[in-house]
Amino acid sequence: MLHDQQSGNHTCPCGSGRTFKACCEPALSGVTPAPTAEALMRSRYSAFALGAVDYLIETLAPEMRHPGEAELLAEQTQVTTWTGLTILDTQAGGPEDTTGIVEFEARFQSGPDKGALHERSRFRRENSRWVYVDGDVELKPA
Known part of the structure; x- marks a missing residue:
C-alpha cells in the first residue's frame, strides 16, 4: 500500500530530508519499529500524510483507542493535506528511555x-515499542 502512494526514493513526508525508504517507511511497513519518540512522531506524521490509518491505530496507546477511531482517522486523512513538519523540541524519548515528549x-x-497544528506530544515505550499517548494541541490559522 505504501509503495503505491509514495515511492521509497522520494523525500520523506516528515521533512527529515532523507528518502522515505531510509526514514519512515521501515516503521510504517512494520519492518523496524521507530527507535525514538521523535522517530515515532515523524512516522505518525508521515502516516497522516499518506493515509496509513492502521499504523496510526497501532501506534496509539491502547487506553486512547476508541470505537470508531479508524473511521474518524480515515475521514481526516482524506480531507487534510499535510504540508510540512517542524520539530521544535524533544525531551527524553531516546532508545533507552521509557517516556518522551x-x-x-x-x-x-x-x-x-x-493552518498549523502546534502540539506537545507525550509518548511511552510499551512492549519495546513507542506509542503516542496524548498531547497538548493548539490549532493556529495560517
Whole structure:
C-alpha cells in the first residue's frame, strides 16, 4: 500500500530530508519499529500524510483507542493535506528511555483553509515499542 502512494526514493513526508525508504517507511511497513519518540512522531506524521490509518491505530496507546477511531482517522486523512513538519523540541524519548515528549508544528490545508497544528506530544515505550499517548494541541490559522 505504501509503495503505491509514495515511492521509497522520494523525500520523506516528515521533512527529515532523507528518502522515505531510509526514514519512515521501515516503521510504517512494520519492518523496524521507530527507535525514538521523535522517530515515532515523524512516522505518525508521515502516516497522516499518506493515509496509513492502521499504523496510526497501532501506534496509539491502547487506553486512547476508541470505537470508531479508524473511521474518524480515515475521514481526516482524506480531507487534510499535510504540508510540512517542524520539530521544535524533544525531551527524553531516546532508545533507552521509557517516556518522551516531542513538541512540533505540523502545517496543513483542509479545503480552502490553511493552518498549523502546534502540539506537545507525550509518548511511552510499551512492549519495546513507542506509542503516542496524548498531547497538548493548539490549532493556529495560517
